[in-house]
Amino acid sequence: MESCPCGSGRDYKDCCGPFIAGKANPSTAEELMRSRYSAYAKKAVDYIIGTCLIDEEHGIDEEGTKKWAEKSTWLGLTILNTEKGGAYDEEGMVEFKASYVLDGLKENHHEKGYFKKKDGKWLYLDGEFIPETIRREGPKVGRNDPCPCGSGKKYKKCCGRDL
Numbered sequence: 076m077e078s079c080p081c082g083s084g085r086d087y088k089d090c091c092g093p094f095i096a097g098k099a100n101p102s103t104a105e106e107l108m109r110s111r112y113s114a115y116a117k118k119a120v121d122y123i124i125g126t127c128l129i130d131e132e133h134g135i136d137e138e139g140t141k142k143w144a145e146k147s148t149w150l151g152l153t154i155l156n157t158e159k160g161g162a163y164d165e166e167g168m169v170e171f172k173a174s175y176v177l178d179g180l181k182e183n184h185h186e187k188g189y190f191k192k193k194d195g196k197w198l199y200l201d202g203e204f205i206p207e208t209i210r211r212e213g214p215k216v217g218r219n220d221p222c223p224c225g226s227g228k229k230y231k232k233c234c235g236r237d238l
Contacts, residue, residue, distance in 0.1 A: 079091050079092070079109075079113060080112065080113040080116035080117065080149060080152070081109035081110065081112050081113045081152050082109075082151055082152045082153070083109060087113070090109070090113075091109060091110040091113035091114075092113075094106070094107075094110040094122075095110060095113060095114050095117065095119050095122045097122075100195075100196050100197070101197050102162045102197075103160055103161055103162055103167070103197070104157065104159070104160025104161075104164075104166075104167030104168070104169050104188075104190035104197055105154060105157050105160060105167075105169050106197070107126060107190060107197040107198075107199065108154070108169040108171060108188055108190070108199075109152065109154075110122070110126075111123055111126055111199060112149070112152040112171075112173055114126075114144075115143070115144045115147070115149055115173070115175075116149035118144050118145050119144075120137075120140060120141045120144050120145075123140055123144065124137055124140065126197075126198055126199055127198060127199050128191055128193060128198040128199065128200045133200060133201055143177075146177055146178070147175040147176065147177045148175060148176040148177075149173070149174075149175045150174040150175055150176065150181070151173075151174045152171060152172070152173050152174075153171060153172045153173075153174075154169060154170075154171050155170040155171060155172060156168075156169075156170040157169050157170070160190055160197075164192070165191065165192045166189070166190065166191045166192070166200075167189075167190045167197075168187055168188065168189055168190070169187075169188045169190065170185075170186070170187045170188075170205075171185075171186060171188065172184065172185045172186075173186075183207055184204075185204070185205040185206075185207055186202045186203060186204055186205060187202065187203040187205065188201075188202045189201050189202065189203075216230050216235070217230065218230055218231040218235060219231065222234050222235070
C-alpha cells in the first residue's frame, strides 16, 4: 500500500493515481488540486501541464514547472479553504499550502488557486501567491548593541554595517 502524497490518507491507486494515469477525471476543484500536488510529488509534469487552462490570457512556464517538480522534495499539502468547485459548479477556488525542500531550504508555497471547468473537465486557471510573514525568533539587535557574533564591537560597526 502506497499512501497518496496529497495527504488524503487514502492509497495512491484509489486516490490521485487514476487521475494522473488518465483513467479518470477529478470531479471537484479540490480533487484536481490534490492530484496536481501528487503529480508534483511524482514528477508527472505532463499531468500538471495537461490540467492547466492554456489560452491567450493564461499559460504555463513548462520548463520552470518541470524544474520545480524535479528538483524539489515534496513534504505535504494542506487544504486551507475552498469556495465553490463542487461537482456541479463551473468555477472554484482552493486555498492551500504545499511544503517542499528546494536546494536544501524548506519552503511553504501558500496560494489561492482558481479553477474552471471546460468541456466538463476541471482545469487550473491561475493562482494568487500569498506571501508568508517571517517572524524573528530572538530579540531585535539595536545599532548600538554589542554584535551578536561575539566580536565585542557595536552591531553597526560589525555585522550590521552593510544594512
